[in-house]
Amino acid sequence: SAATISSQVRLRLLPRARCMFDEPVQVKARRQVVTMRARTTDDKGLVFSSSATYKADGSGEIDLERGSYAGVEPMGLLWSMRADTLHNRFIKTNSLNHHVVNFSVHEKAGEGRMLAEATNERLLIGDRVNRHPIKGAYPGPFPALLDLYTFGGGLSEKRASLLANRGFVVLTVALYGHDDMARNIKEVHLDYFEEAIEFFKKQDKVSVGVLSFSKTGDVALSIASYLPGVEATVGINGCCANTVLPFYHKKSQILPALMMDISKIVPTESGAFMCKNGMHNLLSEENKATLVPIKQAKGRFLFVASEDDLNWDSKAYMDQTVERLQRHGKDNFERVSYPAAGHYLEPPYGPYCPSSFHAFGAAEVHLWRKIQEFFRTHLSCDATQTKARL
Structure with missing residues (x-):
C-alpha cells in the first residue's frame, strides 16, 4: 500500500489499498509536518487533485482524521479533489473503470519534494456482482x-x-x-x-x-x-x-x-x-x-x-x-x-x-x-x- 521515496517517511493506506468506492480509507504517515496530496483522472481524461497540510500527533504520526478536516471529514482529500478549470464535474460512468487515487506526501514548503506515495484503487463493482444487458428471467426473490x-x-x-x-x-x-x-x-x-x-x-x-x-x-x-x-x-x-x-x-x-x-x-x-x-x-x-x-x-x-x-x-x-x-x-x-x-x-x-x-x-x-x-x-x-x- 506504499512506495517509500524517503527512508524517513512511509505512507500507509488502511485497512487496505484496494477497497470499494463508497468505503472510507485511513491515510497515515510518520513525519512532523507534511503536505498530503490526492490525484485522480476521470473517464473523460480530466485530472482532479487536492492538497492539505497536516501536523503529527504526540506519537509523531500523521492521520487525516486530525488534519485540516479534523472532527468533520477525514476523507476530505477525496471529496475536495477538483479540476484546474471551474465547474467541471467528475465523470465516472462505466463501473468497470476503477477509481484510482494517488496519495502522496510532500515536504511542507511550497510544491515540496515528494517523500512517499501510495495508490488507492476504489472499485465500483465488486467480485460478487454480475454486469450484463437485461435478458431472460432472473429467479427471485x-x-x-x-x-x-x-x-x-x-x-x-x-x-x-x-x-x-x-x-x-x-x-x-x-x-x-x-x-x-x-x-x-x-x-x-x-x-x-x-x-x-x-x-x-x-x-x-x-x-x-x-x-x-x-x-x-x-x-x-x-x-x-x-x-x-x-x-x-x-x-x-x-x-x-x-x-x-x-x-x-x-x-x-x-x-x-x-x-x-x-x-x-x-x-x-x-x-x-x-x-x-x-x-x-x-x-x-x-x-x-x-x-x-x-x-x-x-x-x-x-x-x-x-x-x-x-x-x-x-x-x-x-x-x-x-x-x-x-x-x-x-x-x-x-x-x-x-x-x-x-x-x-x-x-x-x-x-x-x-x-x-x-x-x-x-x-x-x-x-x-x-x-x-x-x-x-x-x-x-x-x-x-x-x-x-x-
Whole structure:
C-alpha cells in the first residue's frame, strides 16, 4: 500500500489499498509536518487533485482524521479533489473503470519534494456482482431498483453498481441516451419507464423501487403515481411538478411542463448560473396542471432536499409535496434535508461537483446509508439473500 521515496517517511493506506468506492480509507504517515496530496483522472481524461497540510500527533504520526478536516471529514482529500478549470464535474460512468487515487506526501514548503506515495484503487463493482444487458428471467426473490440518472449526460453506472454491491438488482437507464439526444428532446414518455417496470414485474417474487435525482425526480414521482407495483421511491433534489418537457403516456399528454423564466436566472462572476428562483410558480392557477398527482401513489417515498441548492428550490418543492400528501391524509413518506449541501448529492468519497456546496461530504455519507436503509425496509425482499446483479 506504499512506495517509500524517503527512508524517513512511509505512507500507509488502511485497512487496505484496494477497497470499494463508497468505503472510507485511513491515510497515515510518520513525519512532523507534511503536505498530503490526492490525484485522480476521470473517464473523460480530466485530472482532479487536492492538497492539505497536516501536523503529527504526540506519537509523531500523521492521520487525516486530525488534519485540516479534523472532527468533520477525514476523507476530505477525496471529496475536495477538483479540476484546474471551474465547474467541471467528475465523470465516472462505466463501473468497470476503477477509481484510482494517488496519495502522496510532500515536504511542507511550497510544491515540496515528494517523500512517499501510495495508490488507492476504489472499485465500483465488486467480485460478487454480475454486469450484463437485461435478458431472460432472473429467479427471485430480490429487491429491484430502477436507477434514473439525471437529465442528459448519458448513462452512469456508478450509483447502480454500488447499490448492486449492497445486494440490490439494479437496472440503470438514462432519461435519454446522450447529450446530443437530450438537446433535441421535445417530450418525455412514461411508456419508456413502464417497459422497465414491467420487466421487473415479470420476474419471480420481485419488489420494485425507483431512485432518482434532479429532473428525474419528477419522472420518478410520475412513475410511482401512474404505474402500479412501485413499492418505494427516493427523490433527491427533485421537483413535485413535471418540469421542462411535457409528459406523455400512450401517445397522449398527461402532464404539461412547468417552464423556466430565463430572466430570473442569475449569472455569477465565476461563470456559473443560479437558477433557484428561475422556475415559474407551480402553485399558481395556470401551473397547477403540471403538479404530479402523487396522492394516487400507493408506495412509500423518501424525499431528500439540499437547502443550499442553487439549481432550483428543492427544499420548497419537498415541503410542498409533503403538504399536499398530508392534506389528503397520507403518511407514506419520510423526508430529510441537508442545510449546507448543494444540488449534486452522489455516493460518498468521490470528487464533488465544484459548483455545488457540500457539508464536508457529511451529507453524502449520511444519505447513502439512508437510501439503502429505506429500500431495505420498504421493499419486501431480503437483500442479503440475493447475489447482486447490475
